[in-house]
Amino acid sequence: MEEITAEFTREELLPMPDEPLRILPRIKLAVRSEIGLVRENNEDKFDFYEPDEPELLAARGSAYVVCDGMGGHNAGQIASELAARQFLYAYYHHGGEAQECAHRAVLQAHQYIADMARKIPSRRDMGTTLTALILRQDTGMLVHVGDSRCYRLRGEEFQQLSRDHTLVAQWVEQGILTPEAARFHPYKNVIRQAVGVVGEGETLEPDIETFPIQAGDVYLLCSDGLTDMVPDEVIEQILKTEPPSRAAWKLLDRALAEGGQDNITVAIIKVLELVAPEAGYHTEG
Numbered sequence: 001m002e003e004i005t006a007e008f009t010r011e012e013l014l015p016m017p018d019e020p021l022r023i024l025p026r027i028k029l030a031v032r033s034e035i036g037l038v039r040e041n042n043e044d045k046f047d048f049y050e051p052d053e054p055e056l057l058a059a060r061g062s063a064y065v066v067c068d069g070m071g072g073h074n075a076g077q078i079a080s081e082l083a084a085r086q087f088l089y090a091y092y093h094h095g096g097e098a099q100e101c102a103h104r105a106v107l108q109a110h111q112y113i114a115d116m117a118r119k120i121p122s123r124r125d126m127g128t129t130l131t132a133l134i135l136r137q138d139t140g141m142l143v144h145v146g147d148s149r150c151y152r153l154r155g156e157e158f159q160q161l162s163r164d165h166t167l168v169a170q171w172v173e174q175g176i177l178t179p180e181a182a183r184f185h186p187y188k189n190v191i192r193q194a195v196g197v198v199g200e201g202e203t204l205e206p207d208i209e210t211f212p213i214q215a216g217d218v219y220l221l222c223s224d225g226l227t228d229m230v231p232d233e234v235i236e237q238i239l240k241t242e243p244p245s246r247a248a249w250k251l252l253d254r255a256l257a258e259g260g261q262d263n264i265t266v267a268i269i270k271v272l273e274l275v276a277p278e279a280g281y282h283t284e285g
Helices: 056-057 073-094 098-119 168-172 178-181 234-242 245-259
Strands: 022-033 046-051 064-070 130-136 139-145 149-154 157-160 207-212 218-222 264-275
Touching: 022 046, 022 064, 022 245, 046 139, 056 130, 056 264, 064 073, 064 168, 064 264, 073 098, 073 130, 073 139, 073 207, 098 130, 098 207, 130 149, 130 218, 130 264, 139 264, 149 234, 157 234, 218 245, 234 245
Parallel strands: none
Antiparallel strands: 022 264, 046 064, 064 130, 130 139, 139 207, 149 157, 149 218, 218 264
């Protein structure tokens, strides 16, 4: 089998911006991932990278990624693992500004998986969602393709930050379906774009947005194995009443209790405080 490796242009290998490290988000991270009650293997993937180097923290921050793969013959599992790895590698090795770099990192992962699918028949049509949260200094960045989700709980306000790239979500935006009807629609899992796969004549267009982060923010990254089983109001209540580790267990257990029809991945990132660099940086598990 021919080995496929990622290639970087000279522009992508330029140095990162020389930016001082002003603020460090100190976080608590809680993660659970389960195969569910129906699937034979887990095609979800969670990965993350928290740099130790101050200059890399300043320019790129820490990244947390959930991918949900698709494709037969274990291809979905391969796609999700490759996408998470390629995205993180490219994001921390490309030059340029963080937002531009994140966009190129998604396209790098997309091209890598698409090339592999073309060269290996058993992996044809494999693809994956990709939802990443990047915490850099006092700014958050959401990078998103597909129907995995990112939520934020800020005080009493619970909000879905990501936008589902699904057919029914598009119909809701167009006023064809109500949100409640979309939740139970038979086409609810038909996605319009995924890393490694797009429609004929289309190009991959990841959603990328930035926003200020605050101490006390709670972010949830999850695959649709959670959101298909557990309604938003239940997710909100659990996040409001439980600390991150217990919330991750309760959310996943609730999805299993409701049928566990798909793989389920839950990653909760709570911003404990924003500190000056000299105060030190570590992650609480």
